[in-house]
Amino acid sequence: MIQAESFIRVAKDKGFDFYTGVPCSYLTSFINYVIDSPDLQYVGAANEGEAVAIASGAELAGMRSVVMFQNSGFGNAVNPLTSLNQIFKIPILIIVTWRGQPDGAPDEPQHQLMGAITPQLLELMQIPWEYFPTQTADIEPTISRAVAHMTQHQSPYALVMKKGSVESCDLNSLLTVKPPSITPEIPSISEKMSFTRNEMLQAIQAGSHPQDIVLATTGYTGRELYAIEDRENQFYQVGSMGCISSLGLGIALAQPKKQVIVIDGDGAALMRLSALTTIGYERPVNLLHILLDNQRHESTGGQSTVSHSIDFCRIATACGYEKVIVATTPEEVKSLLASPLEKLTFLYVKIKPGIPEKLPRPKITPPEVAQRLRKIIQVAQ
Incomplete structure (x- = not known):
């Protein structure tokens, strides 16, 4: 088990300062630390495919990016990973949790099938992967391998996170509530279609x-x-x-x-x-x-x-x-x-x-x- 700070600071040194994703209980400490860090950017996405596209946009704009999500939501990310990242050669670092890991801790029934096929799904999508590090000494070599692949092949690299990989880390920041402060006048829409x-x-x-x-x-x-x-x-x-x-x-x-x-x-x-x-x-x-x-x-x-x-x-x-x-x-x-x-x-x-x-x-x-x-x-x- 490692501290979230240990991984994220090494990743920061390697140029990763943009994070986006969808929460998973395995990722709680990880996401909390990123949100609390003033020198990192975190965007909470509504679904996993959206998160992949956000991270890909940031990468195109010059920021190395990390996308995080639970493997049960992997299906939502398959489309952009295969037809955006792989086709346009947009490298992002994927951290996907391994709920329903075979022979792992008992889990809810909805994770059973995806848990059984998570590694094979990555391989089928031609995304190289390895386990998320659980020892501090393994963090730097793991990230270096990911960066080397992303640089050489311009394609995603994945880390599969098992349960209990990261120590607990509380969230200290409060979510900024942003309701529409002034509701703009909503324009009327004409039924007329005059131009192509x-x-x-x-x-x-x-x-x-x-x-x-x-x-x-x-x-x-x-x-x-x-x-x-x-x-x-x-x-x-x-x-x-x-x-x-x-x-x-x-x-x-x-x-x-x-x-x-x-x-x-x-x-x-x-x-x-x-x-x-x-x-x-x-x-x-x-x-x-x-x-x-x-x-x-x-x-x-x-x-x-x-x-x-x-x-x-x-x-x-x-x-x-x-x-x-x-x-x-x-x-x-x-x-x-x-x-x-x-x-x-x-x-x-x-x-x-x-x-x-x-x-x-x-x-x-x-x-x-x-x-x-x-x-x-x-x-x-």
Whole structure:
């Protein structure tokens, strides 16, 4: 058994100062110490996949990151780990607890199957792993092996934490309560769909600045943005549907002086709607979350989403977004982007369906997209 401080301070020396995750009783002391540390950053996520995307955004923005969660929630993280981290070559350190360990301490029935397959699942996902250290002397070599792999292969590395690995550590900090202090006026949403996604993306490109970070959700959004004009400050997500706003959150928190523009879709946003609660709590003033809503899964078959039955603006307001705006024309979108952000902003844009003919796929590969974005951020620092 080790002290949380012993591991975290060595990790700090190796460059790990950004943590995010979902609690597990095995991780209590670990998370408590990170939260109490003034020189570390912790973001509590609503689910494990969201945490992976947040950590990945911070890594792209220049911060080595740790994501922590219980193995029973591993399933929530499989999608971004396989189609975001592995595809874009984004290395993060994973600490996953081993509930339901075979021949281990008795545990609740829901942990039985995942406990039996946790190591094999990591191996199937081609994520190298080892046990979380339980002796102080093993901490530095363990972290060094993780860093060496992450540096050489640009992919995740996992530590599997058994019960009783970390000594008890109380939490001394109090959670800062952040209710929406002033409920913004919720704009009315017109039923009219006059413009296409392509027209709105052209307006976003025209209104944004070269130093902004522009992140496009998976599907036709990224492909159309690329086809209009490929730019080094643009990130075209593939896979990991619903994770673009969490990726943007990680970047915005790690780079508070850079404006981050997230271009989301209704289907993607609905898939991980809990991300809005985390973003609304963290409230980075440099994040603009744009939702293009055509009320359908256009890039995956064209079936309708349920967005016609909900109010995204009221949801964003309730989650803590400080500014909520509705735009109906490309000119309104471009005008909004011309002014610097002063608070966390949600921009809702209803669009009509439609795809440009002969829409190309990006010729630049996902690892190249990620690497050039890192360079853009590093040059700007």
